[in-house]
Amino acid sequence: MNLFGDDGHRDKDKCLGDNYVGPQTKDTQVQLVISLTLGLSALLTFCTLRPRWKSLYAARKRPSDPTFGLPVLPDSFFGWMPALYKITDQQVLASAGLDAYVFLAFFKMSMKLFAVMFFFATVVLEPINRRFVPDSSPDTGSPQSLLFRNYATYRSYEHTRLFGDSEPPEKDPDNSFNRNMGYLWSYLVFTYLFTYLTLHFMDRETRKVLSVRQDYLGTQSTITDRTFRLARIPTELRTEESIKQLVEKLEIGKVESVTLCRNWTELDRLMEQRQTILAKLEEAWSVYLAHRPLVAADEPNGDHGGPDAADEEAGENDRLLRGPRARSGGRSRPQTRFWYGFLRLQSRKTDAIDYYTEKLRQLDEKILAARKKQYEPVDLAFVTMDSVAACQMAIQALIDPHPGRLLTNPAPAPSDIVWKNTYASLLSRRIRSWGVTIFVAVLSIVWLVPVAFLASVLSICTINNVFPSFGSWLKEHEIARALVQTGLPTAVVSLLNLAVPYLYDYLSNHQGMLSQGDVALSNVSKNFFFTFFNIFLIFTVFGAVTSIFDVLRNSLKDTTYIAYTLARKIEELSVFYTNFIMLQGLGLFPFRLLDFGSVALYPINRMGAKTPRDFALLVQPPRFYYGFYLPTALLVFILCLVYSALPNGSLVLALGLAYFSLGYYTHKYQLIYAMDQPQHATGGAWRMICYRIMLGLVVFQLTMSGYLALRKAFTVALLVAPLFVGTVWYGWEFRKRMEPLTRFISLRSIKRSEFEGGEEGEGSGVILDGDEEEDLGRARRELLRRGSTVDEEREKGLRFVNPSLVVPLEQPWIHQDPPPPLVEADVSDGQTTPTSGWRRDGPGPGSQTPQQSQGTSREGSNASSVVSLGDTHIWRE
Template sequence: MNVFDDPDNPDGDACRGDKWVGPGRTDTQVQLVISLALGLSAFLAFCILRPRWKSLYAARKRHSDPLLHLPALPDSLFGWIPTLYHITEQQVLSSAGLDAYVFLAFFKMSMRLFGALFVFAAFVLEPINRRFVDSRTHDPSGPQSFLFRQYATYRSYEHASPFDESDGPDQDPDSSFNRNMGHLWSYLVFTYFFTGLTLYFMDRETSKVIQVRQDYLGTQSTVTDRTFRLSGIPRELRTEAAIKDLVERLEIGKVESVTLCRNWRQLDRLVEQRQTVLAKLENSWSAYLARKPGDRAGGESNGDSGLGNDETEVPGGPDEEAGESERLLRGSSARRFAERERPQTRFWYGFLHLQSRKTDAIDYYSEKLRQLDDKILAARKKSYEPADLAFVTMDSIAACQMAIQALIDPHPGRLLTKPAPAPSDIVWKNTYAPRLSRRIRSWTVTVFVAVLTIVWLVPLAFLASALSICTIDKFLPSFGEWLRAHEITRSLVQTGLPTLVVSLLNIAVPYLYDYLSYHQGMLSQGDIALSAVSKNFFFTFFNIFLIFTVFNAVTSIFDVLRNSLKDTTYIAYTLARKIEELSVFYTNFIMLQGLGLFPFRLLEFGSVAQYPLLRLAARTPRERAALARPPPFCYGFYLPTALLVFILCLVYSALPGGFLVLGLGLAYFSLGYFTYKYQLLYAMDQPQHATGGAWRIVCYRVVLGLVVFQLTMSGYLALRKAFTVALLVAPLFVATLWYGWDFRKRVEPLTRFISLRSIRRAAGPPEGGDRESESAVSEEGGVAGPEERRRRGVFRRGSTVDEDREKGLRFVNPSLVMPLEQPWIYQDPPPPLVESEVDEVAAPPGFDGPESSGRGYETPPRGAPGASSNSSSSVSLGDTHVWRD
């Protein structure tokens, strides 16, 4: 159902010429108004709310180290913009880390590239189009357009036999050397020129990113930089001493420590259960303290009600602990707290847990917490079966890099070395999972994503065709007539609504793929983040770009594939035809993403909308403290859409009217750069530690975009019967593929490892001052001068973000060493328990209770906060009872 179907065929499914109302200039104008209205309103709201809600819009700045040297943003309406603009790349690297630098480098490269392409497309190529291209080519509203006539000629040969040499489009005269069609050669020239310009900008930015990465990682000294991951360990080597002896016999350096992963599943489950019980206990305390005491006869006077005051009734009020002690001394606390109704919970016991009864919730969960603490302490002393994975920490970065970049064992799959993730980045439950189990999970997720990709075809293909006037006329003719009479409403239905739905899919679907990536069995959060980027881009590119262009509908997929087997150029023809047909759709898509939705991301509309609900749902101090933490910045949610916009800008760059798409692309990446720069520096935190690995993903997707661009231009020229010109795109296509292959061999290793020449010892951190990195060797192998040292130096503030983040960390499963947290009941967090304290009295913080002869988490005595009004009772938890006197 498209404009290129034969309008003279009344029996076909095509839209007739008198019924077709295609997207035109009005659709773009309506979308521009909508995007500007959404964007300006969100931007102004952000400027007004930013100085008022610093706990949200400056969350990272408020919780970060003051040594980050980030400038304070003015509280004026627009005064923060110049300050943010003047923050340099070195400050971004120093305060946000390497991953943030690489992410913003892609946006900065795109700004420069599309700025240059826009100049050539607008001032060189567009005048050629206006002078030589038939004006009817730009009018998709009429089925008798120039492109329709050219494609109709080709379409008449679609079902011809591929062996019939007397018939087919190849018999048409080649217009490549027609003087009236000479302007088509300009498309070939600009295809080569734009491809070369793209590769030049990408290669230059790649060199810069690699140099910064090597300098950044080569001058810092963290436990991660000195540690490598050793997998495929045979059973006879699964001891710390054997692994240490093996590595040291390689004579690459001295082993500082070895962490052999073991099957800690039982311990990790106990820790997870403890977190659940701890949350339930804190909720019980919050429910108890939130209840007002009953009013008994002979109660206190109004002036001595105590809990009627705000400062004592609400947990966390001012001077709460002092007020509590004073009331206890007065002797009035016992009566008031005894009048509170204690929360109850139901627990199941007996054969198959078929019996149940209610009991005091605070006592029940306190006893369960005490029992779990005993089990955890006992589990920490057990020995566990070793796994085939270990983390080996060397005494130097150079020794670690030599181990990573070398083959250790001659047998396949044994003693494989890879860079180790940061200790805080490790998903420990996957370290002791068998390799076969991880592979099965990985392939299961991969197959599920492939099946899900096919499932997405149904709603997306329906969306691609259901909102056209043709479909509406077929099923709702009266509504179609009404839309034809109201131009703006028709534009909203036919173009604005699909654009909005696709944009919402781009926001919602990444959550699903992020969940799938997490359950794929990867060992680090950084690997999970990169996997989420790949999966989400696959969805964005395949389901949104290819389905909307090449296939258009589910039933068309098999037709396209069948015709492609007959004629290898069919996909290029179809791609060029549909790309030009959907130019308005993709123009509106880029416009909405850049002008309309980026300000909403700056506003953090989702966090703002959810905050009141989350604030009401947060009952415990721990939950309320979690609301103040900076939200995580997930690259998999934002990078795939930016890569799709990059590809769209490339594809439309040399087509008629491509300067408009390039201008919108320039606006998209400019707004995106400042939006994400603000969020990465001031508002959001990055839990991942991928050491800039997203750059290789970016480069491969740029090469893919160039391939699609060249196929589109070749098909576009072939549709105009310029077969010779179209064929001359082939060498460029081959050269681009070769560049991608060469990138993998030449550049990719430098995005994974640290070169030995980049490893430099620091000049020693002077107290209170910055540390300068030194390198005695220059690029050419001679002695590096001061100018080269300044050029290669990385802005230092004594330590990098990674060094601060990993200070004091070790490659140890947190379940083995982390302190056991006490219930957080009042405003200030309680100190964690150490092992020696678990066997002692651990009364809930915030009140003073007498000593007790029991163990574990004792409930307060009668008359204190949380005391039961009953004289005595017991809670049965298997073989253990806790008694209250």
């Protein structure tokens, strides 16, 4: 009997399923060379460019701001490494915020966990494997492997039993009590030990994260901390006064303000149109000024003087239909074509600057008129209380006896709100949410086809069938074969991990969520589902698209089938996943430190930049999105767990330790010095991390049970079941005890006046450092205030109001310094752009530098730095 049974009918299909990705053990050496070459080249390039490109690699560092106390990294080649290592968790939290602290806490916990597991796997388990376990590496795909022989026998037995071709064979003897197979009990022991260590480290880190989160949020008093979201408001209560009276009758505190969301569709659309016109006007001016002669002609009246002054009295349509402007001072003004008339079938060219200036003036008048209108209220409001305690009591209580009415939830930060979704109906948001969810589920199945196709195309087996001569050449050249069979599959999977998150980020932004923090968490969930389902399951349980239905059908007839299949494929693909972790950690993390994407795109963006606003955006710090980095780290964590107790598990654990060590310091540098975080989820990613760690434990236990059953140690395999029950029970307890503290602030943690003597909202708690409870208590008693947290700095001067109602209208940014925002009098007088904003020799008397404008706007309305720097992501949503 051959590997697949007596008939051997599967030999002709040997390129399907099992042989899609099959690198050999020797290929790991080639992958190591590739990874080290990529990683070291990127690291050396970063060390060379870092002191030269500080606008990119130190974009967040503010040397003049002593609040955060961050060290100035030396400009020496490797001098930045010790300085980065010495930065404490307290400084991370103070400079990057709670979300960054939680993200890095996962990497730090993984480092500690896998260091301990690596010690036990190397000192205890590896000698047992070397002494007792026969060589089971699938180097040639031949039936010499004990694992494959057992599985081939199992498949033959199952075929006859399920399909009735012959009588089922006699029951296999249980090797659990075979003295020659006694080493199998060590796998059971280490399954229990590694499960305990994982839960222990996760539980301890969870308690630390919760303690830090409670102290961090409990000792600050931002407007977000004092505001809750009130949803499902009945029609009779949809006024600010009614909501205020309702909440104050609960006797939990005084209401400072109520923001009742209304249907601002018209206003928001006008603001979006204004941004489009403003960008076109700035581009037209940049084209016009770029062709300025060396010696400008004498123009005493300026570009808007002369005969055109009489046009101020003309109608709006006359201004828009004006013909081309004559040459002025030797410069030809840019032209634009617009369509008008019946069904917009007529068109003509006109002066672009005049046309967009007039369009902008008309929109400004419409916006000012729209801001004075009254809009229909919706069933959502933001209620700001006079204290954090009052707000938390409202959030954690049931307000109304009727189900589904007056629901309270924590409010997102004002700059984090997606305002266009606040006035969308509940039905429309649910339809969008379920639509995106169903689309992602269908898309995950569709992904199986290209992923499996790419994996099959890159396999040696397929190459031999399609290109026999090339396959023969690869067999003769071992290094080239290793590059094709090892480097290309792992590179394809890594590229998918880089590309797919952009699609899921787009879908998450159109799911109807109320805040960017919720969008970020949703993006983490979607991308993890892709990496776990498509990258993990397709290469393990299913193997190929054609075998999915066979696996599902057989698993319904035999519940142990998936465990057998998972265990067999996990060991078969050990080299592939080892190479995948190696490439992700040693090869790609230095490229993330280099920020290769920003470096590669900078010349393109630089060539495409035309206006001063475009150039200002070029020097803004890149954005750090957790949904792009966390899912892959979670997959690597699960892979390290799954392989930890298997043969060669010490190698996987060593690579996992290297992955999380490099990842910790890479992301630490990015979050502190180089990149900004647009979301504010108050550490909500930690509960998602914990649930996915528990999912990894279930997969680990299922794999070990199947691995032991393949060796006919059925009793030992059955004894893994209590671990599964214990993990599920821990998850249930985690949901009841831990998860509420990741969403709310406990009343005992609110210590606003205990640590500060100044005005409310000016100070905040400091970050706790230390691993033990007594260290946390001592740090809490020795709490040292640094003035304010990064969250308080972000929210200073903000209000819960739609920015479209209050944001100052921007003038065109034409020269180096941004102009001041428009005032209502300028628009009403018909002067869309004050003269000072149009001077050629510099800014006008009222203009500001970007730093000055940013500070002014932050102290003012909800615009923050949006007005001066043109970063419209806050209010365009």
